[in-house]
Amino acid sequence: MKKKQDLPIVLASQSPRRRALLRQVGIDPVVMPSTIDEGIETTDPEEAVKTLSRQKAENVADQLNARALIIAADTVVAAEGKILGKPKNHEEAAEMICMIEGKTHQVYTGVTLMLSEGGRTPVTFAEKTDVHVYPMTADEIAAYASTDEPMDKAGGYAIQGAFSAYIRGIDGDYTNVVGLPVGALYQALKAFISKAEKEV
Secondary structure, three states: OOOHHOOOOEEOOHHHHHHHHHHHOOOOEEEEEOOOOOOOOOOOOHHHHHHHHHHHHHHHHOOOOOEEEEEEEEEEEEEEEEOOOOOOOHHEEEEEEHOOOOOEEEEEEEEEEOOOOOOOOOOOEEEEEEEEEEEHHHHHHHHHOOOHHHHHHHHHHHOOOHHHHHEEEEEOOOOHOOOOOOOHHHHHHHHHHHHHHHHH
């Protein structure tokens, strides 16, 4: 993506999956994770991810001393009326998998685009994908939850990893489930940069 004056793009996340997804579409960001406490204070998953992505963007903007375009994102899983973030341990990962096996759940990712030094009003949006999971046995759940794969993943699983054996199908954007809806993001980024350049 061509950027006026080579405006740096900063990814407010240490997720290697998000960085890889951006690089797939020609964006190689500077990685600068936010340092906020990612506490969720709402039962609405869409509002939760939008709020957290905004907070992450603002946190990184406060740390920068040069003009840059910040991309911040947050992903949660919603199942049985509950918001599932990242499991704290293998036992919690097993509990999360028990909630989604044999059912359909939702993955929400909130994204915020923001300039670090004033200018254009930040843009925040959320993407939702329905994920259908095959029934799993207790042994399958225990075996998967005991691995390292669930530990830094919302909902306790990675659709692009070993858990793919249990995915019946999805309705929506696959990359959203991985952690960043790159199609929607790329289109929003083009519009954001275009408007920001006109306002300079």
